[in-house]
Amino acid sequence: MTLPKMVLFDYGQTLVGALECNWLRGREALMPYLTRNPRGLSAREIDGHTHELYAVLCVPAREIDREPHEHQFLRAVNTLLQLEYSIPEAEQERILYTHCLALAPMPHVQELLDFLDARGIRKGVVSNIMSSEQELRRRISEHLPGNEFEFIIASSEYGMRKPDPLIFRLALARAGLGPGDIWFCGDNPRCDVEGSHAAGMFPVWYEELTMENPWHDAAGIVPACSHLHIHDWRELIEILKEH
Numbered sequence: 001m002t003l004p005k006m007v008l009f010d011y012g013q014t015l016v017g018a019l020e021c022n023w024l025r026g027r028e029a030l031m032p033y034l035t036r037n038p039r040g041l042s043a044r045e046i047d048g049h050t051h052e053l054y055a056v057l058c059v060p061a062r063e064i065d066r067e068p069h070e071h072q073f074l075r076a077v078n079t080l081l082q083l084e085y086s087i088p089e090a091e092q093e094r095i096l097y098t099h100c101l102a103l104a105p106m107p108h109v110q111e112l113l114d115f116l117d118a119r120g121i122r123k124g125v126v127s128n129i130m131s132s133e134q135e136l137r138r139r140i141s142e143h144l145p146g147n148e149f150e151f152i153i154a155s156s157e158y159g160m161r162k163p164d165p166l167i168f169r170l171a172l173a174r175a176g177l178g179p180g181d182i183w184f185c186g187d188n189p190r191c192d193v194e195g196s197h198a199a200g201m202f203p204v205w206y207e208e209l210t211m212e213n214p215w216h217d218a219a220g221i222v223p224a225c226s227h228l229h230i231h232d233w234r235e236l237i238e239i240l241k242e243h
Helices: 023-033 045-058 061-062 071-080 087-100 109-119 133-143 165-175 188-197 232-241
Strands: 004-010 018-022 032-035 102-104 122-127 152-154 184-186 202-206 228-231
Touching: 004 045, 004 165, 018 133, 023 032, 023 045, 023 087, 045 061, 045 071, 061 102, 071 087, 087 102, 087 133, 102 133, 109 122, 109 232, 122 133, 122 165, 152 165, 165 188, 184 188, 188 202, 202 232, 228 232
Parallel strands: 004 122, 004 184, 122 152, 184 202, 202 228
Antiparallel strands: 018 102
């Protein structure tokens, strides 16, 4: 184990955690911007149809590690439901997620980011997310203000999800480093840990136990590769101090 030149992070439940997700609230926030709704659909009806379309359009793609883009999905939903809005898809996305998600930084993550900055260790983000890179940057800036990540990769912009090896190769190309110079931190045993290990990076499995995380309920799922397993970002600080 050698001190990394760069640490890459997953986003969700790694840097920032979702405390609540209420899609209906997001759909309601979009209703004032509707300019065409010939079927007279309510926010609840739009939400129901959207979930049905997600199951048809998005779930199969994500199961084979392919990532739809939120703007394309919104376009498909709006076309199929004959909806038109006075604002573009990027603004629809911002309003939707601003109102549907309650987010908070993961415990002690700011301490870790400050430590990396003080040590001159570079930082980046690679996230499996349907949201656009612009929206992902907005959320990170809002909840981790003042933190400059060298790059942020949203899987939606490239059409593939971790653990696809190509997304890790994209990160290496952006970093201009070899895989042995990078530690990858994430909460997902398959996508983050096994994926980064297969790409030659050093994987850190961050399993935070005080905030709700669906992976905690997956009994018996552990990474099938060597890795560092931590439950608190302060553990990683102490480990890095030793190197």
